[in-house]
Structures are given as structure tokens and as C-alpha cells.
Amino acid sequence: VHPRVARADTHETDEDRKAAAKLFSEGQHAYHASDFRHAAESFEAAYARAPRLPPLWNAARAWQKGGELVRAANLYASYLRKAPPSAPDRNSATAALRELSTKLGALELHAESMSDLKLDGVAIDLGDQSSASLVVYVTPGAHVVEGSHDGKLVRQTPTAIAGTSVSVVLLAPIEAPPPPPVVVAEKPSRGWSPIVVAIGGGV
Secondary structure, three states, X not given: OOOOOOOOOOOOOHHHHHHHHHHHHHHHHHHHOOOHHHHHHHHHHHHHHOOOHHHHHHHHHHHHHOOXXXXXXXXXXXXXXXXXXXXXXXXXXXXXXXXXXOOOEEEEEEOOOOEEEEEOOEEOOOOOOEOOEEEEEEOOEEOOEEEEEOOEEEEEOOEEOOOOEEEEEOXXXXXXXXXXXXXXXXXXXXXXXXXXXXXXXXX
């Protein structure tokens, strides 16, 4: 299970745009040939080279057609975060995500002070989201969410239930204050005992 969304390079060049157009065309041919995995990978690669809504939308559709519901749901969610209200495919994406969310669970991750976030041992690419509030669609069942804070591992093991969302909070470990220093009281020095003095005087 990997909610990874291809990271787009915001400093695209003419070469990036040409490569994206070629990859998008490749994805369309694969989609029409029912090679949905190849299509989805091509669309994601096109989006990574030149971030546009059409390849993102098509990648989500291709993954859904190929039975990769988790990847499809996360891409639909990414599309909806980016698409303006007037986007022509927004209503379709909303309906598709609503349908998928009945079969999947959602983890609402709150990990503001964490780095190296992982889900089931795989690094989470934040994409267009913030680690302070990250929503990830997953298969129903037990999962492991991990993060690092100052080199210390923090882990939660939420159980996702289809059609519901679970809040998962990764907090920095609270270090116990150091124990107070132990002060050893020195025993006061004593003079000669009265008995010794009396005996000494008798001598």
C-alpha cells in the first residue's frame, strides 16, 4: 500500500513539456489498449515532468480501472485539492473518490514535528500536503505509521475501517527531566567523648 503521488517539478522546461506530451500520448494509447498499469505510470510520469490536471486525473482513472484502488483514491484526492471549482472533471473525481472511500479507510495523519514519515515501511511522499495534516487512503486493516523526531522513532499502529477515517497523531517523545543531584550530607565531626575526657583527667 503506497499513497505516493508523483512529485512535480515546478521549474519545467520546454524539454519537460515535450517529454510530458509524449508520455501523456503513451498513456492514452495504453489506456485504450486496456493496459491500465502502463497507462497510469505514463500519466504519472507526464505529471512529474509538467504538472497539469489532465495527467493527474487520467492517472487516477487508470489505476482505478486496473484495480489499484488505494493509488486511485489518493490521486483523486490530490486532483481535487488542485482543481479549481470550474474544472470539468471535478464532479466526476468527487463521485469516484466517494465511491472508493466506501471500500477504503482514511488515515488522518498529524505529524507536524516529524520527518521521515513512513506507512507500512514505505516513505510517504507528502506531495501537495503538509505533514501537519495529511490524509492518506489505505486498505482496511492494521497499518504502521512511523516518523522520526531528533533521531528518535515514533510509531502508531492504527486499524483502518472501510468507509471511515482514523486520526493518527505522532507526537515528539517527552523526555523526562534529569533526576535531581544526590546531596550526601557530611557527618559533623565530634570531639572526644565525655568518658574519654573523664578517664584522661583521672590519669
